[in-house]
Amino acid sequence: MKRSLSYALICVIGLTACGGSSDSNDSSGGDTTPPPVIPDGLVRCDIQTELNQVATTSAVTFYIEDNYLARQPGAIIVKLSEQNVSDFTFNWTQMSGPALTLKSIKSPVLAFTASESGNYKFELSASKSGVNYTESIEINLGAASTNQLSARVDHQASTGNSVSFRVDTPDTNGPSQISWCVAAGPSLSVDISTPQKALLTAPSVNVDTISTLRATAVINGEAVTDDVQLLITKEAAITSPYFDERVAKTFAYNTDSPYKNDLQPCVYSNQLLQSCTISRLPLIGQTPGIDKQAILDRVLVSHQWMGENFEHFLENLDPNSDFATLLQSVTAIVISYDVRPSFYWVVTGAIYLDPNDLWLLAQERDTINEAPDYRSGFGNDLNFLMPWRYVKNNSYTSYVIPRGVRTDRTTEEMMPDLASLLYHELAHANDFFPRSVHGDLIGPTLLDDYLRRSDAEQLVSDQLIAFYPLNSQEMTNLAEVSFKGQTASDSQKAYTAADITSFFSPDRASDYYAYSTRREDAAMLFEEALMSHRYAIQRDVAVTDKPDNPTASSITVDWGQRGRIGDIKLENRAAFVINQIMPELNGTVLVNNLPAPIEMKQGQSWSDNLTISPVNGPQLNRIAPQTSYSPELRLSGDRHVKPVD
Template sequence: MKRSLCCILISAMGLTACGGSSDSSTESPGDITPPPVVPDGLVRCDTQFQLDQTTTTSGLVFLTEPNYKSGQPAAIIATLQGKHVTEYQFNWTQTAGSKLILKSSKSPVLAFTAHDTGSYKFEVTAVGRQSSFTQSIEINVEAGSDVQVSTRVDHQVTEGNSVSFRVDTPETNPLSQISWCIAGGPALNVDISAPEKALFTAPNVDEDTLSTLRVSAVINGQSVTDDVHLLITKEGSITSQYFDERVAKTFAYNLSSPYKDDLQPCVYSNQLQQSCTISRLPLIGQLGGINKQAILDRLLVSHHWMGENFEYFLENLDPNSDFATLLQSVTAIVISYDVRPSFYWVVTGAIYLDPNDLWLLAEERDTINEAPDYRSSFGNDLNFLMPWRYVKDNNYTSYVVPRSVRADRTAEEMMPDLASLLYHELAHANDFFPRSVHTSLSGPTLLDDYFRRSDAKQLVSDQLTASYPLNSQEMANLAEVSFKGATANGTQKAYNAADISSFFSPDRASDYYAYSTTREDAAMLFEEALMSHRYSIQRDVAVTDKPENPTGSTINVDWGQRGRIGDASLESRAAFVINQMMPELNGAALVNGLPEPIAMKQGLSWSENLMLSPSTQSQLNRTSASATFTPEIRLSGDRHVKPVD
């Protein structure tokens, strides 16, 4: 089940909306259509590339590059004679040479960049169900050129999964005349409409197959090339009605977890036929109180660093145990390079996280797939926009450095986007299965319990709507257009920003997206309240006009608020949701303690309305590289897929 398919399937079952987060985008709001691909396939290079092959006595085969250069991305690939590497779990360790940053140590493809010359030695262990192998390989790194092009990053991919490669585009020694060709392996249809990156779907293969792409460019008048390698692995047939598009290879972060053999087949498998039983994979909270190790036992990842960073987040950035508490209502946490955007899914009871919200090092970001998160053109006929942003001390808190800039980021820079994402997605899980019902769940699957609770209108979001309904039918009808693809009628097309302000501002929704479903209504209230309460990070929401080229400087605010969740008209609704999901917080006291909303200045642009409140001029999340980039405008619902009822 790729991200685009998730909610189609959920919609057919009448389940909840999925939510998510994506990397900061450089796209303009509105239409985002799939980019063109080379219709007849990417051309083959004049000269094909051949890796050196070293066969060991165990049958493990090393594929190495003829030459390794300092400062140049490189790889060593391990395969197995007569076997498929997908049947084995790999683990690489460096045993000699200057210390390297290794972020694919659990993959058959070990990618790295050596900055020092000399000898390097590695040991790899491949463990299968009935056999295991341990072998060593040594390489020598020679001095690299001062002028070179770097393409990232060599990796393994399952057949049918998305692939992305990117060329470094530094401001110094800029590249020109970038071109791509196939230097080895099968024919490929590749999107190179943005020449600095190549996007494609790995073809189906009869056996594990190596594919090599070559990048050519000109730097300071000098022609340079680089080869990047992809190991396409043969996989079992897709038999799942849920995950019916190829998913990445994942593994349990804690290899000693009692659930290590249950996670992948129950929550992220192309062979998943039906929901696993509660007895096989219960909610984390059904087994006792808050236990962070129990959470890590349910963590499924495509790269080990994803688990390490998630563990760091739980240990160091969750001082109040909010997320450890909320995670009691999921069966598992999946973090994989092909998840985009993030979502919660009741069929598996798991939360799926986009690692764009977790990376800290540039080498970690390199491993994340860049396949576009295609957003629909719903609402294009409407004549207004509703942007949002999170701010603290009149500064954006979201990380905005584009992928083209290879920079590390701090945990402080990572935290706001990840925290808001988790509050939202885990609100969905706690809407369906709050801790108060864990002991009464009877199964045999969570899906069975969901249907029983939904039919009885026992979900938190159902109770919210029954006690504190939203009132604007106009906004509800517009949400059908903006978020579900309904066709706008003549009246709706004629609405201007002032009309929308008159519908939205007196009602009790925290955000336009709250009108998409009752589930999103509850999740938005919870997310915004907790971000303000825990971090003093407030959400801006506004109604603006819709010029031909919407940017922060060109859209003008008709109405807007900073910290709308503190509005008196929303207090009872927010307090109810908080009390149902985290009663220990005392929802009424929490909401009463939130700052009063600050009105935006009508007629000024969205950007001009950033400086609204008294500021200590702190630079939360605006340090290092992020301080030099201007955020794109974000529109209501853009972190989420099409909602469902």
């Protein structure tokens, strides 16, 4: 599995990654095309780039560009003589010049875009056990030019990491005729099938190596270029049977954490050979009380801003301490630019978060890798669709502005996607290890305790099915096709939307994906109930036809509901899950107070069924007003790689 888990091993133990967000704006709704064929090698530029080397009295050498311009991305790169960059931790401090927004201060590559020309000075500290270097560098930025191309973002990547670069394409004065070439470093196989972005895998290197790609385009009739730098770092060989593809370099967000030396080797390492013991990395909640600092002690990040935003979220956007409470059942929180989609994994006990759900500034979004998340195309032979969306005040709540539009966003725009993701993934963690059992865990690893509890059918989701089973065998069988890759039978291929309505609507699942496994059944109930309870955000679900090239306006609703979690058929099931995971909420009262579901209008499109809620006066406080960008069509299960089993 890309960036994370050895597929064979995770299937053996019955667990796979789940969750996540996608940063694409296509309308595939989960059906995917094969990855593009990448040419053997990107053409070399006619003129090669040579960075200037600035030696110091220590092992540090700075690599700087010939010319830096205001309003154009630039970088300063550090290499260490006869030493590997990956063995060191870094910290950059701006010493002089107009203040910059710096989002890679813990990297050997300092990326920046200055709005003003002038002289800038930076100090670098590099350290590993017993070795410390402190050096400074000054650069001068010239005035911005009239027609200026911007390629982003310069960064470090370990050999074998997925890498992405992007050219800014503003709506006005945007570039045309974009092309790419290799301006320095090793030959590269690069996917430029979408010209504004270049996707590649960092090649194997024997020493830390700088690679330069050059973007060329036409702006206002003028040919312009911009170089973007990649420092490819030498890494130890991959020995982990779990993380069997290269993961990003990460570090403990809290440098004073008592677990700072345990986080990376236990939860995100290409050398992880077996689960760490509970005595080495216990669940956060195995220490009494809900201490937000204890949570921050377990945060592992690839960029400092990811930890800062997560801390801001805990301190300011969790007023009821829902997430602080739910996080008691994980060992760590991993936030890395190469995690996509988000997931929880019992082998490490950690939750892995896609930073697409946490960025606030355009400079933060720049640092997130755009390597495609090729999702399963299971279920293509079926003749129906089951779309979903979250809505409030008859409007979508998900963030829809595409990556190509470089803009900041507010916490109000960030929260709906992040909250629904966390409720779902943390429901899995609390299904496996609710707080009520923390004192009974005996290890030696969490995986050992999980296997014992699962074999005895003691998980919350096991009890849910025992007390309140789902009834539709047809939907269960269809879920095997849609979410697990079983071949559809002729009768399944012949099912119409009306057939699916007759199977699904009388049953007591909140979503089609709930039929994939009992674990997903419980997580979907919890997610939808808490989103409605805490944010008055309701989930739409429907059964529609399946035209060629389906879009929100082209699919026709046969049946659908807004806020299905409030249906009386689901009340006991949702209340049971809530009471087991967060008994302090009183699941019965919570569910009884949820709004009754609103029926969709049969025969109208999915798009036309957006405005079915009653409007009482002006629609104030609309969530995420995001201009005219169209939300993608989302289909059941499309946030998930494969259901947790």
